[in-house]
Amino acid sequence: xxxxxxxxxxxxxxxxxxSGIEIAFLSSNKLRFELERKxxxxxxxxxxxxxxxxxxxxATMLVGNNITLVIYGIVTANVLTPLLGPLNRFPTLLLLAxxxxxxxxxxxxxxxxxxxxxxxxxxxxxxxxxxPMYIFYVLFYPVSKFVSWFSYWxxxxxxxxxxxxxxxxRIFSKIDLDHLVEQATSADxxxxxxELxxxxxxxxxxxxxxRDCMIPRTDIEAIDVDDTVEQLKKIFAETMYSRIxxxxxxxxxxxxxxxxxxxxxxxxxxxxxxxxxxxFPETMKANELLTHFIKAHKSIAIVVDExxxxxxxxxxxxxIEEIFGEIDDEHDLxxxxxxKLSDKEYILSGRVEVSHVNEAYGLGIPESDEYETIAGFILxxxxxxxxxxxxxxxxxxxxxxxxxxxxxxxLVRLVID
Numbered sequence: 187x188x189x190x191x192x193x194x195x196x197x198x199x200x201x202x203x204x205s206g207i208e209i210a211f212l213s214s215n216k217l218r219f220e221l222e223r224k225x226x227x228x229x230x231x232x233x234x235x236x237x238x239x240x241x242x243x244x245a246t247m248l249v250g251n252n253i254t255l256v257i258y259g260i261v262t263a264n265v266l267t268p269l270l271g272p273l274n275r276f277p278t279l280l281l282l283a284x285x286x287x288x289x290x291x292x293x294x295x296x297x298x299x300x301x302x303x304x305x306x307x308x309x310x311x312x313x314x315x316x317x318p319m320y321i322f323y324v325l326f327y328p329v330s331k332f333v334s335w336f337s338y339w340x341x342x343x344x345x346x347x348x349x350x351x352x353x354x355x356r357i358f359s360k361i362d363l364d365h366l367v368e369q370a371t372s373a374d375x376x377x378x379x380x381e382l383x384x385x386x387x388x389x390x391x392x393x394x395x396x397r398d399c400m401i402p403r404t405d406i407e408a409i410d411v412d413d414t415v416e417q418l419k420k421i422f423a424e425t426m427y428s429r430i431x432x433x434x435x436x437x438x439x440x441x442x443x444x445x446x447x448x449x450x451x452x453x454x455x456x457x458x459x460x461x462x463x464x465x466f467p468e469t470m471k472a473n474e475l476l477t478h479f480i481k482a483h484k485s486i487a488i489v490v491d492e493x494x495x496x497x498x499x500x501x502x503x504x505x506i507e508e509i510f511g512e513i514d515d516e517h518d519l520x521x522x523x524x525x526k527l528s529d530k531e532y533i534l535s536g537r538v539e540v541s542h543v544n545e546a547y548g549l550g551i552p553e554s555d556e557y558e559t560i561a562g563f564i565l566x567x568x569x570x571x572x573x574x575x576x577x578x579x580x581x582x583x584x585x586x587x588x589x590x591x592x593x594x595x596x597l598v599r600l601v602i603d
Contacts, residue, residue: 190265197258201296204251206304206311207319208244211236214308229316236319245330246323253326255292262288394508396475397468398558400489400498404594405537408433411441411456415449418456422446429486431499432460438495440465440488465490468497476505523597530602533588536561536595549602551583560585561595571595 219233236243266284273280304311312319408431409418421430428447433440441460448459464487466475479485479502491497522535526547534543538560540551557566564572567580571590578585582603589597 190261193261194258194265197254197261198292198296200254201251201258201292202300203315203318204247204254204322205297206300207315208247208251209301210304210308210312211240211243211247213305214312219309219312229313232316232320233312236323242327242330242334243323245334246326249326249330249333250322255296258292258296259288262291391509392471392473394472395468396466396470396472396487396489396500396505397497399472399504399508400468400500401504402498403437403496406431406437406496406499408437408440409444409456410434411460413456415453415456418444419449422449431463431488432456440496443486463488466500467492472505472508475500476502479505532600534560534598534600536564536598549583549600552581560598560600564595564598 216237219230219237263284266287267274267280270280270283273283407421407425407427409421411432411434418430421427429443429445431440431443440463442463443461444456444459445461448461451459453459464478464482464484466478466487466489468489468491475487479487485502487500488496489498489500522538523533524535524538524543524546525533527533532543532547532549536559539558540553540560540563541558543549543560544551544553551560551563554566557563564578564580564585568578571593572578572587572595574587574590576587578587584601584603586599586601587595587597588599589595
């Protein structure tokens with residue numbers, strides 16, 4: 187009995203090993219492995235063999251696991267038979283009881299628990315067990331190779347299907363890159379913090395919509411096509427912008443824009459120097475618009491909402507800022523107020539983004555898809571436009587409204603309780 191119990195324990199350990207290695211191999215971060223492979227360690231060279239022969243490696247692990255389970259099943263049945271003495275008179279019930287008990291034990295100790303552990307520490311455990319894996323890979327290779335070949339032959343003969351060899355070059359996914367950044371961020375890499383932020387923003391860039399980076403409608407400086415050139419010159423001088431949108435009758439009917447350089451041609455009317463502008467929905471992805479800007483050699487576009495009205499304006503600089511952070515361009519000349527009075531008190535413009543102040547000062551203001559700015563956060567919870575001098579308490583954030591205009595919150599004082 188003692189020898190049989192030892193065999194069962196060893197079989198369960200080997201089953202846990204093969205099951206864990208299989209799930210670790212499938213869920214490992216291939217990009218991290220490629221980076222480690224550059225160091226030329228023995229374990230990296232062994233894992234490189236496995237990654238270049240993925241299907242063969244998995245087949246070998248399955249062969250090892252199946253052999254182990256067969257041994258486990260036979261020995262377990264021999265151990266359970268005398269323990270289930272009353273059921274010996276009922277062979278069917280005895281077989282059912284043996285199957286249920288053996289299955290529950292192996293599922294718990296040889297499948298669920300090891301797979302959870304190996305999935306959590308996939309790359310680490312693959313490196314740790316690389317040499318034992320290679321020994322079993324060589325040992326079971328002839329069997330797994332024959333089984334794989336025979337399986338392909340049956341499938342092609344019976345189902346007329348062509349099976350890919352699976353040896354195509356590995357293409358890294360966004361998930362691999364995300365995992366690598368998370369691991370690097372969790373480590374002590376203070377000197378590389380800025381580079382990691384750029385990397386993470388670049389990974390998230392594909393999900394950014396142009397409504398997330400546009401200049402809102404209320405901040406657009408535009409001119410009516412029927413206004414005079416002198417009025418246009420005045421707007422250029424006051425705003426210091428190089429491009430001014432032109433509309434007919436309403437800001438919702440933008441017909442183009444004027445570049446400040448066109449004034450050197452001494453036009454007699456605004457109509458003479460209007461440049462066509464493209465329109466895009468606010469739900470369009472920013473990376474697609476960036477591609478359009480590059481291909482069309484343009485740098486400005488008008489953003490429209492679902493009803494066709496003007497929602498905002500977006501430039502190529504606004505899109506690039508989503509990756510590299512704030513870039514001082516013409517639209518940033520009127521700097522947003524962002525002043526730290528103490529660890530608990532701040533003066534902030536309403537247009538300052540919540541994500542920015544959280545990152546810069548660690549304020550912990552809740553972020554949501556429903557708003558982007560400090561003003562949006564206040565309006566989302568207050569549900570109306572507060573008056574100057576009014577205080578708005580949201581959780582442990584106390585906002586005192588310093589300046590508002592008819593439609594927006596311009597400046598607030600934030601005190602954190």
